[in-house]
């Protein structure tokens with residue numbers, strides 16, 4: 001399922017591509033879910049307006065809660081076990097799904113960023129699986145900077161307006177200008193086929209280009225033993241307002257022991 005070499009690469013670089021981690025049937029079931037999500041945007045979908053959506057780049061979050069194929073793959077595929085091996089965590093919780101759909105010719109780029117500063121958690125045992133539903137040529141693949149998974153947190157900003165909506169200005173270092181200094185960074189990317197996935201840490205710096213033929217991707221995100229809630233005074237992306245409930249929510253520093261984050265391994 002996964003080799004020691006791949007586990008070591010993830011430990012060293014914070015990113016590894018794993019071939020045929022999902023079956024053709026599993027990819028088909030994700031396609032069905034994504035088609036349904038495109039037709040029925042959820043409350044967290046971006047953008048919300050029909051006019052903006054027609055520009056051809058839409059995102060959605062936390063749809064495992066109403067799209068059975070996503071829940072089934074998040075829980076029952078090989079991903080939870082691979083997450084456990086990569087993060088060296090004895091237990092794994094599913095954290096959330098993130099759906100990204102670019103229509104044919106949509107050139108909107110996802111800028112360089114780390115995911116973790118957008119979330120309300122701390123901890124190092126984290127992994128996302130970036131799962132394209134169609135083949136992706138290397139020049140249209142997500143890119144990840146090797147080694148950033150053990151480095152500093154960098155300022156999360158809104159992708160379009162570059163606003164510091166999460167951490168206050170000046171409190172975190174800025175994302176470096178990788179595109180104008182590419183030789184100084186170890187940038188990883190791959191040509192992928194359906195069933196392949198890029199596994200990367202929540203702290204790995206990554207970006208993704210637009211697409212000529214269109215690209216539908218599902219990112220499934222998992223956390224391990226040492227991950228704890230970090231209460232924020234702002235709305236995270238994605239938001240988890242349920243965690244603020246004084247009775248059923250989670251306090252700062254608590255384990256993510258909540259039905260929103262089911263244990264999926266073992």
Ligand SMILES: O=C(O)CCC(=O)C(=O)O
Pocket residue numbers: 098100109110115128130142206207208209217219
């Ligand atoms: O596919 C993309 O455009 C970016 C994906 C991404 O940033 C992620 O999955 O965390």
